[in-house]
Amino acid sequence: MATDAQKTKVKEMLVKHLRLRMEPGEIADQAPLFGEEGLGLDSVDAIELVSGVEQAFSVVIGSEDEARKVFVNVDALADYLVERGGLS
Amino acid sequence: MTDDRPLDRVIDQLPQKPPFLFVEEVLELEPGVRVKAAKTFPDGDRVFENHLPDEPLVPGVILIEALAQASGLALIPEDGTPVRGYLAEVDRMRFRRLIHPGERIILESTLERRFGSAARFDVRASVEGETAAEGAITIAGMRNDA
Numbered sequence: 122m123a124t125d126a127q128k129t130k131v132k133e134m135l136v137k138h139l140r141l142r143m144e145p146g147e148i149a150d151q152a153p154l155f156g157e158e159g160l161g162l163d164s165v166d167a168i169e170l171v172s173g174v175e176q177a178f179s180v181v182i183g184s185e186d187e188a189r190k191v192f193v194n195v196d197a198l199a200d201y202l203v204e205r206g207g208l209s
Numbered sequence: 210m211t212d213d214r215p216l217d218r219v220i221d222q223l224p225q226k227p228p229f230l231f232v233e234e235v236l237e238l239e240p241g242v243r244v245k246a247a248k249t250f251p252d253g254d255r256v257f258e259n260h261l262p263d264e265p266l267v268p269g270v271i272l273i274e275a276l277a278q279a280s281g282l283a284l285i286p287e288d289g290t291p292v293r294g295y296l297a298e299v300d301r302m303r304f305r306r307l308i309h310p311g312e313r314i315i316l317e318s319t320l321e322r323r324f325g326s327a328a329r330f331d332v333r334a335s336v337e338g339e340t341a342a343e344g345a346i347t348i349a350g351m352r353n354d355a
Contacts, residue, residue, distance in 0.1 A: 164327035165297045
């Protein structure tokens with residue numbers, strides 16, 4: 122399970138790489154990344170997000186299927202990055 | 210387009226048509242992966258009207274559109290089904306060389322990543338081996354356009 126500090130790093134990456142007009146602290150841990158109810162990201166953002174994860178955490182998301190599983194919310198993405206050794 | 214250059218036929222599958230079609234030769238094509246195409250804007254072409262009045266140059270935005278159209282060619286699958294997509298993002302585009310009337314522009318686009326209905330390409334435009342522009346272009350909203 123990712124810590125709050127690790128989740129904050131994920132939120133900071135989201136804001137920076139996706140140029141979100143919000144502060145990292147405004148992103149809820151369980152807010153959906155995609156769709157109207159959450160951050161409202163789209164497929165173009167998804168491409169940016171894969172690049173952002175690679176650059177910020179040196180973790181390569183190898184397939185679209187894998188990305189869909191982890192790009193659910195901050196909790197899921199942070200847990201995945203901890204598991205893959207990208208967040209310590 | 211002639212039988213001598215069968216690859217050029219794929220240009221007909223692009224949704225853009227003259228006078229807003231900025232790819233005229235397909236030199237190399239790996240469907241879904243990459244394309245190398247070419248375009249020459251002859252002296253007197255409309256893109257040079259007042260750009261600039263005393264120094265005709267291919268406008269940077271036209272070059273971006275040409276690279277986007279080349280990327281559109283790379284998206285067409287092997288069976289030739291037309292694909293419609295829309296320019297969604299232009300990133301890290303750097304212009305490094307002016308392009309004058311009559312210069313043959315080589316347009317290269319290679320798929321960097323694809324996700325759902327979006328695809329990002331590394332693109333480069335060059336003249337006689339010199340890079341004129343390079344960057345990344347994302348096409349989104351892709352769907353079959355048959």
